[in-house]
Every structure is written in structure tokens, then in C-alpha cells.
Amino acid sequence: MELIKQSELADFLGGRCAIDSAKHANLDTLTAGTAVLYPIILPDRLELLVSIGTDVKHFSQPISASNLQGDILSLAHSVRYNTDNAENAAKKLYDLLIAPLQSTLQQQQIKTVVWVPDGLLRLVSPAAFYDGEHYLIEQYAIATSPGLSLFDASPLKQEDIQVLLAGMSEPGSVVDHLPQAWANSISANNTRGMNLNKPKSRALPNLAMLPNSPTRQQTLKNILSLPGVAQEMNSLQKSIPNTFLMNETFTVNNFKHQLLQQPYSVVHIASHGVFGNTADNSFVMAYDDLITINQLEQLLKADKFKQQPVQLLTLSACQTAEGDDRAPLGLSGIAIKAKVRSTLGTLWPVDDEAAAQLMTEFYKNLSKAGVNKAQALQQAQLSLLKQKGLKHPFYWSPFILVGSWL
Incomplete structure (x- = not known):
């Protein structure tokens, strides 16, 4: 079974190099x-x-x-x-x-x-x-997990967590770089982001439906805004040791510069992201441009991370292509290619307010002694489940932890 899972990921990532270098866990030592x-x-x-x-x-x-x-x-x-x-x-x-x-x-x-x-x-x-x-x-x-032999199951060192917080609640020039081919490929399945009466969804819009007009870019920026990200980022900034990049300061170059400045144990990105059926069409949005899965790989594989790899990469506003069973491999692919021990992401476009609440609860739980990443996520999901308006699995079940659960 492990060999089959490794082959599936190798196909998604376009080669076995990342897979072969990522075999860590021993099934006998769970x-x-x-x-x-x-x-x-x-x-x-x-x-x-x-x-x-x-x-x-x-x-x-x-x-x-x-x-x-x-x-x-x-x-x-x-x-x-x-x-x-x-x-x-x-x-x-x-x-x-x-x-x-x-x-x-x-x-x-x-x-x-x-x-x-x-x-x-x-x-x-x-x-x-x-x-x-x-x-x-x-x-x-x-x-x-795509296969347990693919991840290092070492526990998170809670005593010296250093977090890079990067968020986009109001997009900038990144709207000029959205791949049209990708937009057209999801247009038949995803129109929720175009409904301006539902601003709380972190769904991406159907770009094919936007008319080519002088106001198109501003309309797109309005649709892509994520008010809950501002709430999420402000809450996390106050509760955990962090470096803070938000909107105009969350550029691709700033993000690269900060990652290379110090060995962060947690990288949290609160911005739109998409995982297609290959690594080539999977990306997250910075304020000014796209960050591809391959760029993340190169950044998080820098020499400074070889001795202290990133223990958790959180993507709190990503989505996978609907109905494509290869698309969720993107979450696994990021962890494998970037040698990150765990990735926390979502399977479908999430409710903006629910995501902000869950992320705040997750990190609060993770700071408690003896609580591992899977337990922190479980407690955060239960906190939403207990709320009358958020009981439906739509709100709390898209969040998945991929890789090491410790």
C-alpha cells in the first residue's frame, strides 16, 4: 500500500525525487x-x-x-x-x-x-x-496522509514556536496574474464566489463571467476580498510570537525575504489558494502575484531549513478542484516537496467567519502543553460544531491536517 501511495504522489508531483527524499516515518513506531x-x-x-x-x-x-x-x-x-x-x-x-x-x-x-x-x-x-x-x-x-512512510512524525516543539503570518484580505495586482486557463476550467463548477450576496465564502470567483470593462479589475478585487482574514490575522498576531505580513506587505518578495531571515517553525498563509490536478496548476495568492507550489518548495528547502524544517504550513483559504480526486494531493504535495512536516488546509471553499474562528482556536489549543496538532484541530472543529449556526459539516469538516499529527 505504501508503494502505491508513493507512486500516486510521484505522478502528481511529476517525479520521484521529492518522494524518495521524504521517507521518514516507521509504521512500527506509531x-x-x-x-x-x-x-x-x-x-x-x-x-x-x-x-x-x-x-x-x-x-x-x-x-x-x-x-x-x-x-x-x-x-x-x-x-x-x-x-x-x-x-x-x-x-x-x-x-x-x-x-x-x-x-x-x-x-x-x-x-x-x-x-x-x-x-x-x-x-x-x-x-x-x-x-x-x-x-x-x-x-x-x-x-x-498520502502514506505514512512519507513524513517525519516528530512532534512540534511548542516551547519555541516562531510563526510567519502572511495574509491577504484585500488583493492588489495579483488579480492581473490569475491564469485564465485555470479560471475557465473551474467556471462550470464554481460560481459561489460570484454571488455578492454571500461575501463570507472564501470561494474563488468564476472569472469567465466577469465582463471585460474598465471596472473589471476593481470588481475582481472586491469579489476576492476576505474580511475574515483581517479578523483571523489580527487575532493570531496578538496570541502567538510572529512576523506579520498583511496585504501590501505580503508581496512575493517580502514573503521570500522573511522566510530566509529566520527559521520559522510555522508558516501561516491566509489567502486564496487553489490546488488543481497537478503541481503546475496549484498556487496561493500574495498581494502582488502568485506563489506556486514549486516556489514554495524552493523557499522551504533553503539551506537554513535543513536542520530545522518547517513543522507546520497552514493554508486557511485554499480550495481544491471539485470532483477531481487528484486535486487534494496538492496539500500532500506541498508538504512533500517543501519537506514540511504537516500541512493544514481545506478541501473546499470555507465560510470566511468560520475559518477565522477555527484558526484562532487551533493555535490557542496548539500552545497548550501536551496537545498535538491533530488534537488542536479536533478541539477547534468541536468548538464550531457546538455553535448552533455552525453545526453543519460544511463549516468545520473541510479543514484537514496532512502529514505528521504530532
Whole structure:
């Protein structure tokens, strides 16, 4: 299974060099209370492999790949678009993927589930799986991995966290550099960002719908504004040791300069980002231009990070291409290519206010002694789930932690 996962990522990244240099974790040395779940989609059945320590258990579910894929897409659509049937769709996947092994997880006193998804399962987070009364995130901290042998599972050193905060709530000249081919490729599937009556979504707009007029650039800047990013960045600036880049100061050159100034353990980018089906069409936006996944790789692989690699890269306003099961590999690809131990990102365009709240809670939790990254994310997600207006998985389940959960 590990070799298959490595091959998938190598294909996405365009070569094996990054993969071969990133093999760190030993499956036999997982921390106590951790289970690794490998679902394998076959034409006539679903196979489940559960690794706990050195023990591997096997379960099989008689469901065709086409029926399973229909169930997955139903949940993916429900949580991405905040529809009323999310619980029903989530219950189906819980029954298939979690119910068969729940007694084993309980007997082994599992606290953290590491999810190694296959195919379309990359489009959903198991945090949203529902047993009829509770979501899975209420029972377990959850991390995602493209393959455990690809990451260094060393824990975060909480005593000397240094954070580079970079945010864009009001875009600048970056709007002149958005790739038109990419914009056209998502136009059929994503129009939410064009709805000016819903300013709280961190969705990107359908650029093909914008008329070519003298006011086009200003209209685009208005649509791409993220008021919640200002709230998020201001809150984080007050709560953690940081270097602060916001709007006009978050240029590509400033970002590069700051990264090379000191060994940051956490890099937090609160700006629009997109992950397509290859590394070449995956990027995040600075105020003045795009930062590609390949540029991030080069920056975070600088000599100064060889002894102290970045432990966490957070992308709080990214989105993946809808319906493309390769697109979420972009989150894994950033971590692999840049040699970052963990990446925190989102599977679909998130609610602006919910994202700001969750990120503030996440870092507050992460600063507590004995709380690892997966637990910090779990507690932050639960803080949203407990709020009446944010209970739907649309608000809290898109956030996934890829790589080391410690």
C-alpha cells in the first residue's frame, strides 16, 4: 500500500525525487493510541486495512466501486454545498468505513485515526462521518496522509514556536496574474464566489463571467476580498510570537525575504489558494502575484531549513478542484516537496467567519502543553460544531491536517 501511495504522489508531483527524499516515518513506531486506516476500493468490494502498532487487521465490505463512489460523491456534494441531506450521506460512509472496526478502535483505546484515502475518498474528510448521533470528530482526532512512510512524525516543539503570518484580505495586482486557463476550467463548477450576496465564502470567483470593462479589475478585487482574514490575522498576531505580513506587505518578495531571515517553525498563509490536478496548476495568492507550489518548495528547502524544517504550513483559504480526486494531493504535495512536516488546509471553499474562528482556536489549543496538532484541530472543529449556526459539516469538516499529527 505504501508503494502505491508513493507512486500516486510521484505522478502528481511529476517525479520521484521529492518522494524518495521524504521517507521518514516507521509504521512500527506509531504512538500509542493511534490507528492507521487504509481503505482500498476494488471493483466488487471495499477492503479496509487497520494498522495499530505492529498489528494489521482486515475487514471487507461487499459493495461495488460504482455504488461506493456514488455514496462518496453524495457526501462530498452535501458538505461542500451545505445541503440538508449531509447526515444521511455521512451515515452511509460511517457504516461502510468505520462501523466494522469501531469495536477494535475502542478496545485498543484509540484516540487518533490517521486516514490514508483511496481515489474519491480524498474528496471527503472522515471527520464528517456520522453514526446517527455523533460525528467521528467527536470521538477521534483525525489526520490525513498520502502514506505514512512519507513524513517525519516528530512532534512540534511548542516551547519555541516562531510563526510567519502572511495574509491577504484585500488583493492588489495579483488579480492581473490569475491564469485564465485555470479560471475557465473551474467556471462550470464554481460560481459561489460570484454571488455578492454571500461575501463570507472564501470561494474563488468564476472569472469567465466577469465582463471585460474598465471596472473589471476593481470588481475582481472586491469579489476576492476576505474580511475574515483581517479578523483571523489580527487575532493570531496578538496570541502567538510572529512576523506579520498583511496585504501590501505580503508581496512575493517580502514573503521570500522573511522566510530566509529566520527559521520559522510555522508558516501561516491566509489567502486564496487553489490546488488543481497537478503541481503546475496549484498556487496561493500574495498581494502582488502568485506563489506556486514549486516556489514554495524552493523557499522551504533553503539551506537554513535543513536542520530545522518547517513543522507546520497552514493554508486557511485554499480550495481544491471539485470532483477531481487528484486535486487534494496538492496539500500532500506541498508538504512533500517543501519537506514540511504537516500541512493544514481545506478541501473546499470555507465560510470566511468560520475559518477565522477555527484558526484562532487551533493555535490557542496548539500552545497548550501536551496537545498535538491533530488534537488542536479536533478541539477547534468541536468548538464550531457546538455553535448552533455552525453545526453543519460544511463549516468545520473541510479543514484537514496532512502529514505528521504530532
